[in-house]
Amino acid sequence: MTRPFTGDTLEAELITPRVDSRRAKLAGRAAEQIVNDVVERGWPVGAVLASEADLLKRYGVSRAILREAIRLIEHQHVARMRRGTGGGLVICEPDVDAVIGPAVIYLLRVGATLDEIFDTRILLEELVAELASQRVTESDITTIRSTVERESEGTLSNFRLLHTQLAALSNNPVLELIVETFSRVSSFHFDDGARVPAGFDREVREAHRGIAEAVMANEPGVARERMRRYLRSEADFIRSQSATVQHLDPDVALGTLGDKRGEALARQIFAELINTGAVQGTFVGSEAALMTKYRASRAVVREAIRILEYHRIALTRRGPGGGLFVTEPDISGVVDTIAIYLRRHRVQxxxxxxxxxxxxxxxxxxxxxxxxxxxxxxxxxxxxxxxxxxxxxxxxxxxxxxxxxxxxxxxxxxxxxxxxxxxxxxxxxxxxxxxxxxxxxxxxxxxxxxxxxxxxxxxxxxxxxxxxxxxxxxxxxxxxxxxxxxxxx
The missing domain is CATH 1.20.120 (Four Helix Bundle (Hemerythrin (Met), subunit A))
Structure with missing residues (x-):
């Protein structure tokens, strides 16, 4: 019996692929099943999904496979394992940080430049300005006015706050997520903590006020044009700074992979591949060789390999002559992570x-x-x-x-x-x-x-x-x- 296509709840479930036990690795399959169970539970953040013993029975996998799956789930910010009395797999709130990692990795691998990232940001935020001006409410106007006034008074240091608020006003969780992701990714190219000249501060405040006025007046065309002009001037200013780089610095960007032992090892391996210019088909090593080279346990090496595979950085070949090999850049890791985030936010x-x-x-x-x-x-x-x-x-x-x-x-x-x-x-x-x-x-x-x-x-x-x-x-x-x-x- 098929389920009726009713919209809101079902649509949020449809963007993540179903489990294919014939092809998926056991750990990846178990991780996907955990996500499905979290969704079925209504994603109750802070609740314990189940104990390790119960999870072993539910998914029918070994303890080693389950723990690899849990590490993937933790990497995706879906849940984390809490030890001790009353412990178990605790459901988490997926956030934009989980999306940034895969996006940065892909952009780093394909050699995307700051100019390309800014051009994309401008397109996205033009759309935000247009939608926000069409959907703004009276309470939203109060919020926007407060932000603009605080900027004018010099009591607001976060110059991205207005952009974040307008993205939320678009009432589109997909657009809001991608705008925030690209805003943060662009910051890897320059020192956003550097002192900004007073004159530029004034220009930002004036530009923000103009954008806000167009949004509050329900003028989508004007809002788009003012957003475009402002972001182009911001891009020109950032390009002019001596510390700005066109290409991502691997050491800075790879910090998004996390600090757990498996994540740290995955980051180290990936950095070496980037710095040596490894291309598709490059042999990274066998499991045993990686354990020896990095003086890591089998569990840590396997966790690192799963992360590298998840991000489509490298894939494992079985049989004689097998091992871990560099693969071509693939957006699947970005799509999978975004899909998980959007399921939580009830995308339609x-x-x-x-x-x-x-x-x-x-x-x-x-x-x-x-x-x-x-x-x-x-x-x-x-x-x-x-x-x-x-x-x-x-x-x-x-x-x-x-x-x-x-x-x-x-x-x-x-x-x-x-x-x-x-x-x-x-x-x-x-x-x-x-x-x-x-x-x-x-x-x-x-x-x-x-x-x-x-x-x-x-x-x-x-x-x-x-x-x-x-x-x-x-x-x-x-x-x-x-x-x-x-x-x-």
Whole structure:
């Protein structure tokens, strides 16, 4: 019997993949089962899910496998093991810190620059300003006024507070999370504790007041433009500082991996791979060799390996000649961690769709600019359209050949490509799992709409290849409206 597609509660469960016992490692499978049980319990922070003995019986795994799973769960900020009387697996509150680690690791591996990160931040916060100005309430206005006044009086030192408040006003937990993540990631590129000149302080206060006034007056277009101008001036100021770096410093960025023994070892191994320029296929070592090299116990080495595998930094090959090998950068770790966070925050389909619409419009604009400048090969678009016509959009997406995925790559911005890809992956997971739960749900089966989708993609591509970016954006907006999430009848 399938479950009805009713919306709020179910939607929050759909963005995380189901357990596949045929492929998943035992520890990873147990970790996913723990997350599912936490969700089923309603995520009661501070409650004990079960004792170690009860967990062993429930999941049917060995103590060693369970403890590896618990370490992964602790790494994801889902739960932690409390020892002693009344102890057990205590449910935690996942926060943005759990997301920052995977994001930093991916951006570090692909070599994303500060310029790319700032460009992505600007796009995201423009969308925040627009949505906040449409959704602001009387009580929100009181809060915003208080923040602006405290800035003017010099009693507020956190110049990001207004941005955080506006992100919350978007009422979109996906957008709010990614904005906060990129705000923090950008801080790894410069010393945000450095003294800011008095003149710049004044400019920040004036810019914030202008943004706040547009939001409170329900002027989305003005709010977007003022946010864009302010963030561009902030980016210019930060670039001008002598301590600012375009590329992440591994020693600073890798602090997000944590300080437990397994996490510390994973951080050390990853830092060595980055500093030596290790590429895909590089042999890291066997379990025994790693134990000897780092003078670590088997349990610590296995925990480190699970973390490296979780972040898709390296994967284990079994059999003769096996061991730990560097793998190509993959966003799966970022998606999985964000999915866990969003399950806790009851994400809904429209939240993902809303962010996706904003991103697709930005992506098609950037792709058009890149094509005009000759920085991208138009053949990639033709290849994506051919793959979709031959296989359908869903199989093409699974192979990374779908039209939207290709546009994300054509932007030339690795940070934007990450956000766009994560949002796409979340959306496709949602659709595929709705279809699995309720084949009759409206919009549940992407293949039902394959022909209209392929035609829409072709029309957008025609505009792009003709150099008509305005028409491409208009057609993309219409496409996003036509494929917006539908409810069951």
């Amino acid at each position: 389909a429209q939240h993902i769709a809303e962010l996706r619409t904003g991103l697709e419009l930005a992506v098609v604009t950037r792709a058009a600019e890149t094509l005009k400048s000759g920085g991208s090969d138009a053949a990639a678009i033709e290849a994506a359209l051919h793959a979709e016509s031959q296989q359908g959009p869903t199989p093409a997406f699974g192979q990374g050949e779908e039209f939207h995925s290709i546009l994300g790559r054509l932007t030339g911005n690795r940070a934007l490509h990450l956000v766009h890809s994560v949002t796409l992956r979340l959306w496709w997971r949602f659709l595929s799992q709705v279809a699995a739960d309720d084949p009759c749900a409206a919009g549940a089966r992407p293949q039902r709409q394959s022909l209209p989708v392929i035609r829409a993609h072709q029309s957008i591509a025609d505009a792009l290849l003709a150099g008509d970016s305005e028409q491409a954006v208009t057609r993309m907006r219409a496409h996003m409206t036509a494929t917006a999430p539908l409810r069951a009848h």
